[in-house]
Amino acid sequence: METPEKQPATSFFQSNTAKMIMVGLLTLFLLIPLEFVKNLIAERSQRQEEVITEINDKWGESVFLYGPILKVPYTVYEETVSINEKTKETVKQRTAYTNFAYFFPEELKAKSNVTTKVLNRNNYESVVFSSKMAFEGNYIHPDFSSKEIANENIQWNKATIIIKTTNLKSIKDEVKINFGKANFTFEPVYDSTSKDSTEALETSYIDLNKILTEGKTAFRFEITYNGSQQIKMVPIGKTTQIHMESNWASPSFTGNFLPDDKTKQISATGFVANWKILHINRAFSQQTFDNLPDLRQYAFGVDFVIPVNQYQQNERASKYGFLVIGLTFLIFFLIQSISKIKIHIFQYSMIGLALIMFYTLLISITEHSSFMKAYIIAGIAVIALITLYSVAILKNRKFPLFIAASLSSLYTFLYVIIQLENYALLVGSIGLFAILAAVMYFSRTIDWNSSNS
Template sequence: MKNEIPFLQSTTAKLIMIGMLTLVLFVPLAFVQNLIAERSLRKQEVISEITAKWGDSVLLYGPIIKIPYTAHYPVKNATETITETEYAYFFPEQLEGHIDVNTTEKKRNNYEAVVFSSAMKFNGTFTKPDFSSKGIAPEDIQWDKATLLVKANNLKSIKDGMKIKLGEKVMAFETATNDPVTFVSTLETPSFSISEYFTDEKIPFNFNVAYDGSRELKIVPIGKTTSVSMKSNWQTPKFTGYFLPGGNEKKSDNAGFEASWKVLDFNRPFAQHYFGDFPELKDYSFGVDFIIPVDEYQKNERASKYGFLVIGLTFLVFFVIQSISKISIHIFNYTMIGLALVMFYTLLISITEHSSFLKAYLIAGISVVLMISLYSLSILKSKKFAIFIGFSLTALYTFIFVIIQLENYALLAGSIGLFAILGLVMYFSRKIDWNAIKEEN
């Protein structure tokens, strides 16, 4: 009868200890992920400081005709009425916009933010305001107190003021109100007599505005027919908002992008004119987000999420080699290897802040692979096993790097890759006689 081996020296005990060590190593891995999140938060704070000085996101829509009128309201249980001044708002019949956006990257220390300068040109036509739908008497309409409105945010970043040419008259906009909730301000011209302008059924207008901003630029399609074209040097636009550009007209390449929108009045959920309160329209805007699809910190975060996979598969490779070669690997050796794998992510985040993610990944990956390969050579006493471990780690880090770069196919590539890795492990471990290993131990 063969002597029974102590439990702590059995294969089962070794597997349990390796599993527990893997779980313990998740603690420093979690600290690394917290570090990445902290550095990413710091980056957002720096970006906010930069954009606050340069200019925040841009929202603009107008012009809008505003005409006061006298409204009569009956008094309850009385024959007389009270009068109040109300306002009617009329949107353009045609609105065309041509927008050129030039983006640049502003850097501070190790951080960078995307900002832009835009030149916007708008033109179109108004039709004569019609009050007949509300039954308002002509004598109650205050034609001589009409004004033009433009709604906008981020007013401090408007360059050279803003003027509009209505027919042959040029008028300047001034700040009328600021909404503390939506942060959308109202720019308004001085009052003028609008009746003298509509000798014809339509009157043309045009206005230009130069705007600095960051993150996004949006327009609200207030024209009965709104046509907007945008051109920019930014290579990774994200078209956003209530409407997307025309599929055949959108183009994005290494030189930037060109896009155009055409919106009709029955495509949108708001009317062409309003009496009384002015509606909130910012939710129906469209435009572009000037974003970096996956920034350096996002890549670091995604890489760290595969830390459990790297640690688990590396330990599995060492355990299989140990089982095949009959070489005893102490739990201390596993601990050193695990810590080296965790150090990969601290190297990655620290080098990334002073270089590109690709260079940081190469430097950190080569350093860790060489360290573990040389360490395995000293404990396994075999060049072929050390080379195999180095090759396995290189393949694993390459696989993770490819997944990180993918956006739309990351899940698919990751699932196929993990399936292939599982198949390889099953193939190389298929002939191991675990009972024989237990007896020899």
């Protein structure tokens, strides 16, 4: 009687389970060089910020201003009572000191024409602008009745007009104001009472008795800045109307108030925006005493920045690195399981390193070109490399062509996600669901209990 021949026992290390574990561990190991790539992107991005700061500091920083503000001094008397210990008599002393009242315009209109351009230094660029602003409006006669200040205590002949602003060093022309048909020149002054980071421009003394009329007293002035990144203003008029136009096609409206949607226009050649803000829209009155409050929280304006710079796009691309490596290894593992072709763990490692090289190629080429061109060049280079390598290890053309098509689809899908903002999560979720469905379909006939022979 013949004894049936025993089948050789299958080694665990030759099973699909062991190969899946090794491929999974390799995928996790490749996160180390991928993290180095992310650090490289962060380092280059930080260097860009340093260069942009240096460029902006030389050209002109962000612009923030509000004014004009009528500053009127007044005399306040304070009485102190003391007792002479020797004579026991009561002694009264009257001390006078000067305080200030600040009055905002009844009407304030401003027209701003902003011309932007991009300055380049080495591989980095920054958006800067030149802004010409024209202001006009009027004042009503200052009212001190709320503080019960007598008219004889008001120093009408020592009033001044101030403008609170930043970026004084980048004002390009002399700033003069026509107030009540008289011209006054602004000079920079140190304001020790300022509660914010602004600086001040102030006129010489104005005799309001000669300037103010019974009704409204008009004013107008112009100011020209070189600046960068942002323009913000505070609506200090009882009625404030701002008109701004620029050649910048990607404005980001910021601050406490947005422009009127009905008149706002944004096109490839620039934008036009209008604001109309009433005093009831913000929580401060038309006059204040003693000190000016910090009004920065009520500011509004426009950001002139590149919406998504090259390093932000590279950073977003690198975040999908683990997904690209995992899906690529999954494709090779399914081909190996279906075709019974042996793929060594070293060959998986070479494929993984080629996928990592995509990101180093992407960031290095992006610094000398656009992100789209860099993505196409890096993608074609890596897909071609992995496809040619697949021809050698898979010994046919059918599977390498499938791999090339799969990688092309994957990189195209990721590029679409990177460009999207509002719909990135939705499109990504739908895409990953479709990939999962495809993997489940192609792996349905695999015998996971067998080993490759």
